[in-house]
Amino acid sequence: MHCWDIHTHRERQPYSILQAGGTKIEAGIPVSVGIHPWEVAPNWEAAFEKIKQEATQNPRVLAIGEAGFDRLKGPEILLQKAAFYAQASLASQLEIPLILHCVKSHDLLLEYLKSEKNPPNIIWHGWNQKPALARQLLPFPVFFSFGKQLLHPHSNAEQCLKGCPIDRIFFETDDSGVEIDSIYQGASLLLQLPVARLAAQVIANWNAISKRKIA
Ligand SMILES: [Zn+2]
Numbered sequence: 001m002h003c004w005d006i007h008t009h010r011e012r013q014p015y016s017i018l019q020a021g022g023t024k025i026e027a028g029i030p031v032s033v034g035i036h037p038w039e040v041a042p043n044w045e046a047a048f049e050k051i052k053q054e055a056t057q058n059p060r061v062l063a064i065g066e067a068g069f070d071r072l073k074g075p076e077i078l079l080q081k082a083a084f085y086a087q088a089s090l091a092s093q094l095e096i097p098l099i100l101h102c103v104k105s106h107d108l109l110l111e112y113l114k115s116e117k118n119p120p121n122i123i124w125h126g127w128n129q130k131p132a133l134a135r136q137l138l139p140f141p142v143f144f145s146f147g148k149q150l151l152h153p154h155s156n157a158e159q160c161l162k163g164c165p166i167d168r169i170f171f172e173t174d175d176s177g178v179e180i181d182s183i184y185q186g187a188s189l190l191l192q193l194p195v196a197r198l199a200a201q202v203i204a205n206w207n208a209i210s211k212r213k214i215a
Contacts, residue, residue: 001196001199001200001203002014002015002199002203003015003171003180003181003184003195003198003199003202004016004017004170004171004180004199004202004203004206004214005017005171005172005173005180005183006063006099006123006125006145006170006171006172006202006206007019007032007065007066007099007123007125007126007145007147007170007172007173007174008172008173008174008175008180009174009175010173010175010177013173013180015214016030016173016180017030017031017032017062017063018030018031018032019031019032019065019066019099020032020033025054025058025061027060028060029060030060030062030214031060031061031062032061032062032063032064032065032066032099033051033054033055033061033064033065034051034064034065034066034067034087034098034099035047035048035051035067035083035087036066036067036074036101037066037067037068037069037070037073037074037080037083037084037101038070038073038074039074040074040075040079040080040082040083041075042075042079044079044082044083045086048083048086048087048090051064051087051090052090055090055094055096056094059212060212061096061212062096062097062210062212062214063091063096063097063098063099063123063210064087064088064090064091064094064096064097064098064099064120065087065091065097065098065099065100065101065123065125066099066100066101066125067083067084067087067088067098067099067100067101068080068084068100068101068102068105068109069081069084069101069102069103069105069108069109070101070102070103070104070105071103071104071105072103072104073103077105077108081108084108084112085112088112088116088119088120088122089120091120091121092118092119092120094211095120095210095211096120096210096211096212097120097121097122097123097143097206097209097210098120098121098122098123099123099125099145100122100123100124100125101125101126102124106129106133106136106137109122109137109142110136110137113137113140113142119140119141120141121141121143121209121210122140122141122142122143123142123143123144123145123170124137124142124143124144124145125145125147125172125174126145126147126149126172126174127144127145127146127147127149127157127160128149128155128156128157128160129156129160130156130160131156131159131160131163134160134163134164138165138168141209142168143168143169143170143205143209144160144161144164144168144169144170145169145170145171145172146160146161146169146170146171146172146183146187147171147172147173147174147176147178147183148173148174148176148178148183150171150183150186150187150190151178151182151183151186158190161187161190161191162190162191166191166201167201167204167205167208168205169187169201169202169205170202170205170206171183171184171187171198171202181195184198184199203215
């Protein structure tokens with residue numbers, strides 16, 4: 001059973017979803033494509049058209065993202081919102097998850113989730129928010145991807161993982177340089193579950209929320 005890394009910026013890692021962003025996409029490699037909230041340009045629609053084409057035609061595009069909101073960085077929030085809504089709708093149409101980047105903006109996510117009848121499955125990546133916010137999100141199709149923060153004792157990530165429904169969890173390395181095996185081992189200790197069990201759970205979780213499967 002492979003320990004899938006559902007969000008990484010490191011190329012050529014097996015069993016991982018590479019955040020391809022605007023870079024050239026190698027054939028056959030599982031990737032996520034999207035417009036990061038920091039990179040939403042005034043003419044983002046042109047970039048979005050390319051992403052839409054790639055995501056529709058390439059079955060190895062396993063997710064849309066990172067997309068989302070960031071109040072600390074990037075262009076004005078109205079622009080970020082427009083790009084997010086378009087990308088969320090694309091993920092929903094393709095029935096693949098959206099990988100969320102969300103900084104100081106959970107209100108915008110909740111606003112979206114409360115107003116949208118057909119949201120995609122959303123994976124909040126690098127989850128390290130308070131357990132109270134996780135509870136607020138549980139009525140919606142929101143999933144939590146845990147990364148290096150999990151390895152910091154008493155972090156929000158650590159606390160949240162322990163209380164998180166097991167069918168809502170994923171693991172990732174992001175841009176950390178930490179090995180994915182270390183993240184699974186950390187989670188295994190916290191949850192008192194074998195790494196192989198977590199690996200199987202993550203694969204099952206993914207396949208339950210995406211039309212494009214992993215194995
Ligand atoms: Zn990332």
